[in-house]
Amino acid sequence: MGPLLGGALAFRQWIETGHGRVPLRGALVRLWCEDGLLRxxxxxxxxxxxRSGTS
Structure with a gap:
């Protein structure tokens, strides 16, 4: 399983257990940088x- 599919499955499981999205988003970005998916x-x-008004 590649980093994108694995990340999507992990994200889905994380959300289904009731955890917030922000911590996992950061972890996915770090993982994808280490795997060379993102520069x-x-x-x-x-x-x-x-949306307008969002910092």
């Missing part, structure tokens, strides 16, 4: 981040 750490955001 720089990019934040994972949801659609709400693109």
């Amino acid at each position: 720089t750490p990019l934040p994972l955001t949801g659609a709400a981040a693109f």
